[in-house]
Amino acid sequence: MAYLVIFLLLSNSNFYLSRLKYSGGDWYNDPSALVNLTEEVNRRLNLDISTQQQIVDIHQAWTLQVPFIYMTGHGEINFTSQEQEYFRKYIEEGGFVYIDDDYGMDAEVREELSKIFPHLPLTEISSDHIIYHWPYQFPQGLPKIHQHDQKAPQGWGIEMDGRLVVFYSYESNISDGWVNPDVHGDPEEIREASFKMGVNIICYAMTH
Numbered sequence: 257m258a259y260l261v262i263f264l265l266l267s268n269s270n271f272y273l274s275r276l277k278y279s280g281g282d283w284y285n286d287p288s289a290l291v292n293l294t295e296e297v298n299r300r301l302n303l304d305i306s307t308q309q310q311i312v313d314i315h316q317a318w319t320l321q322v323p324f325i326y327m328t329g330h331g332e333i334n335f336t337s338q339e340q341e342y343f344r345k346y347i348e349e350g351g352f353v354y355i356d357d358d359y360g361m362d363a364e365v366r367e368e369l370s371k372i373f374p375h376l377p378l379t380e381i382s383s384d385h386i387i388y389h390w391p392y393q394f395p396q397g398l399p400k401i402h403q404h405d406q407k408a409p410q411g412w413g414i415e416m417d418g419r420l421v422v423f424y425s426y427e428s429n430i431s432d433g434w435v436n437p438d439v440h441g442d443p444e445e446i447r448e449a450s451f452k453m454g455v456n457i458i459c460y461a462m463t464h
Contacts, residue, residue, distance in 0.1 A: 272310035273458070274322045276353070278339075280332035285358055289434040290326055296434075296451045297458055314339050318346040324461050327355045328431055333364040340372045347373075347414075347421045352461035355424040356431040359404050365424060373414055378424065381411040387420065387460045392452040399449040401442070402429040419464050423457060430454060 273290050277283050287309070294307045310322065314335070317325055325346075335343065347353065355365055369378050381387065383397035388411075398409035409428035413420045433442055433450025442450075 272306050272308065272322065274310040274312045274317060274325050276317065276325045276327040277311050277313045278327070278329075278333055278335065280334040281329035281361070281364070282331075283327070283329050285328055285330065286431060286435045286439070288436045288439070289328070289431040292436065293431075293434045293451065293454045293458075297455055300451075300455055301459075314342045314346060317351065318342045318349070321349070321351075323351065324458065325351065325353045326431070327353060328358050329361055330358050331360045331364060333361070333368050335368055335372070340368070343372050347416065351421070352464075353422045354457050354461070355422065356429060357424070357426050358429055358432065359402075362426055369414065369422065369424075373422075376414050376416060378412050378414055378422075381413045381420070381423070385411075385420070387411070387423065387456055390456060391459060392456055394453060394456070398425055398428045398430070399446075399453055400428055401433045401446055401450050402440070404429065420460065423460075 414422040
């Protein structure tokens, strides 16, 4: 039944996975990441999502009601108070945001999220959460894709009314495994883990 729901939601070729454009950092980093992930989602779930990447700012995301936003970069994030309000509205009206720290974003992500959701804490997501277990199994939680500071990977999130609405991967850098293989030279097993986790994230977002 869940796969049927995903098919009905994603089979429209006009559907896009959207990348968030923001002020401050290199939001445009690794441009092949979301395109390659979309291709893998199509192949693994027998779908036909458009592989044309949609780039939106947070006001466009809220206005267009895009269902999935991907956000990445290496450092500075500057949301105006109005953009913070649009971010909050986007989430409250059913949107989902996946943030992948490509190194150096952690302090900025936490500060911005605390302003946007002052009463909703960013908490570590337990390894028994469904996002790690469907359709692919990650019993230990997030896979480690890039070393960065050689810390254990962590998945953090914000929940609203029982729904995970923001998922933030730290010390994992899942999306680096989605880019063209000649960019980082990751071994195939690392790329496979990153794509599987990416599929899990999208499946969760589209069914919750």
